[in-house]
Amino acid sequence: MAKCDVCGKDENMPYNCRHCGGTYCADHRLPENHDCSGLQNWNDPQGVFDSGFDDSANSGNSASRASRVADKIPVNTGTGGPLAYFRGNMTYTFLALMWLTFGAQIAVGAIFGSELMRTLFVLRPYYPEYVWTWFTSIFAHGGLYHIAGNSIVIFFFGPLVERYVGSRKFAILFLVSGALAGLSQIGIQILETATVTPFTSGVVGASGAALAILGVLTILNPGLKVYLYFILPVPIWLLTAGYAFISVFFLSVGGGGNIAHMAHLVGLAIGLAYGQYVKQNRNVSAPSKLEFGGGGPGGPGGPGGRRRF
Template identity: 30%
Template structure:
């Protein structure tokens, strides 16, 4: 299932969501430039989260990588998929939490997501990059705040596709189960580049738990949407 949009209106312009998307796109453009210069690989290694380095060679740059890694992507599809999810689900979560709370929430979920991936692959020297851990936190928050919101979803059916309007609890529940399934399958396998399943799992659980704390004092905004 691929979410395309939702039916929830927003009362305010989602400035933080838009700024995050712009920042990710601009930095990806910088990555393309580095790639042409042959400098991308050391850049990714320096600013991505490397589990082995976190546990055995922790320093200021390693600490910063928990933040910087959220703005790095491994290709256009990686970026496009993440930004699509951030736009669909981030604008409403930002509207409910408020701009600055949302931004802090986003970064905190991203850090916790990276920690989850580090703990799941302690000896890996592969740098973890991408906004998906932080965005998974946004998905967890969306599930808590708007479980019955209608999500317009593209469903592949062999060589055909079907558009369907499904409740968020179905779309996001299916997404989370898929991450769990693939994460369990990946346990014990040799380290290799690919999807950071436990970053997705950790980010989603963090968002699902933390949104209640960040929503304190925002009950009116939440009631406006919670149907």
């Protein structure tokens, strides 16, 4: 039994929209009947999904152009191919890049030494002009537990945000929030440290982006139920408030180990601000619960901390 997200009707056999993730009754199951957020991706002035049989109907839209480019790639990216999960899905693409980067960190460090690894992947206060590290540091991580924690959050919550805002805007949110979170962390290190040296710790990790994702969902639906440690159901606003409190506390009193609390706070603030923008301009809301087999932010109960490295 579930309630329709539009009319609140109880349904024994509800429909789950694969485009926006919502739950609907028979009267509102069609995308055009529940103001589906996925309609924005179809360039259809009447707001109706094309059947998919007439290629000319979408000849001018960006999705079709992307499909034509993908068709030229000598790898099967179709629904049955090995890259099917990455087709039009930036969440899984970023997850793959995170794990590939983590493997590259290990390989480069083992073969060429830690200094080259840090130059390529670690955003350091002594070298802020290494612009590539603004972004490579988002995908690099400080250990297996670190990357696993961030991966759990992005895997469960990333697709929800991507459905609402679209893949392109989701990618921009992820990269901008991740980069600004890292830059804010090294900025506060520069202010707090009398002398910054090449050996001063830098930052790695996608938790700034992960907390931005949580921030967006907190604004769209603060009552969304998530499972802390896969066991304890809590509203997402409480989880978000907990991270904000912890970050502010350690920034105020110092300490906190090797966790980059300023990066957490900035990523969360960006997500909250962007979530408010989306809500005001598109009038959308998140579903009342997750439909991932009872999953939630999982593992450690939330994002693996963006690490000083």
